[in-house]
Amino acid sequence: xxxxxxxxxxxxxxxxxxxxxxxxxxxxxxxxxxxxxxxxxxxxxxxxxxxxxxxxxxxxxxxxxxxxxxxxxxxxxxxxxxxxxxxxxxxxxxxxxxxxxxxxxxxxxxxxxxxxx
Amino acid sequence: xxxxxxxxxxxxxxxxxxxxxxxxxxxxxxxxxxxxxxxxxxxxxxxxxxxxxxxxxxxxxxxxxxxxxxxxxxxxxxxxxxxxxxxxxxxxxxxxxxxxxxxxxxxxxxxxxxxxxxxxxxxxxxxxxxxxxxxxxxxx
Numbered sequence: 001x002x003x004x005x006x007x008x009x010x011x012x013x014x015x016x017x018x019x020x021x022x023x024x025x026x027x028x029x030x031x032x033x034x035x036x037x038x039x040x041x042x043x044x045x046x047x048x049x050x051x052x053x054x055x056x057x058x059x060x061x062x063x064x065x066x067x068x069x070x071x072x073x074x075x076x077x078x079x080x081x082x083x084x085x086x087x088x089x090x091x092x093x094x095x096x097x098x099x100x101x102x103x104x105x106x107x108x109x110x111x112x113x114x115x116x117x
Numbered sequence: 118x119x120x121x122x123x124x125x126x127x128x129x130x131x132x133x134x135x136x137x138x139x140x141x142x143x144x145x146x147x148x149x150x151x152x153x154x155x156x157x158x159x160x161x162x163x164x165x166x167x168x169x170x171x172x173x174x175x176x177x178x179x180x181x182x183x184x185x186x187x188x189x190x191x192x193x194x195x196x197x198x199x200x201x202x203x204x205x206x207x208x209x210x211x212x213x214x215x216x217x218x219x220x221x222x223x224x225x226x227x228x229x230x231x232x233x234x235x236x237x238x239x240x241x242x243x244x245x246x247x248x249x250x251x252x253x254x255x256x257x
Contacts, residue, residue: 076135083128
């Protein structure tokens, strides 16, 4: 392995672990379901994708093994994780989970009120 | 309240094909790499369950117009058939055979009768999983 590939692997791994840690702190610190979901679905997605990419670069640089499963995993995670976050958020909103008391806008509520009139 | 499922349904249509192709890859890679009939069948059933979640049970039955209980029977027939087929050639029960063939597109390929047995396992796993889930889903 060259120094460049080692550096790339190290940076990607540390960045991925850091972003996942940020997602975990967001889950603890943020006030309501929607902001927590925002932290978890964005940050954890990018973190896991960075770690998978680091794994891909590692095996490609070390053994010359082109792992198409890892690339497929990256694409799969990139497509499905935000949709999972969207579905959880929507289920929470539709079952009447309150937003944080300092939130100022609720566009979906005004839109639904317009539709009823 | 009627909910709008357009994001989920669109993503389910795309992801369905990714899961199906990965399941077929796992099924064919089973001889040399981790995978095989069981995991491939479970993953295929999982892809169909994803469609069941995104759409309703009638739409999926329209898309796959087969009774999954028949799939169990066909799979068992494949497995038992490869096992008893060895008796025709006067060798012990469950003896498998393989050879190398030169296929036009794939080049030198080893074809093994254990793959037909695995195909039976694949069908039985899909059939059992889908029968369980559809039976539970239909009962009110």
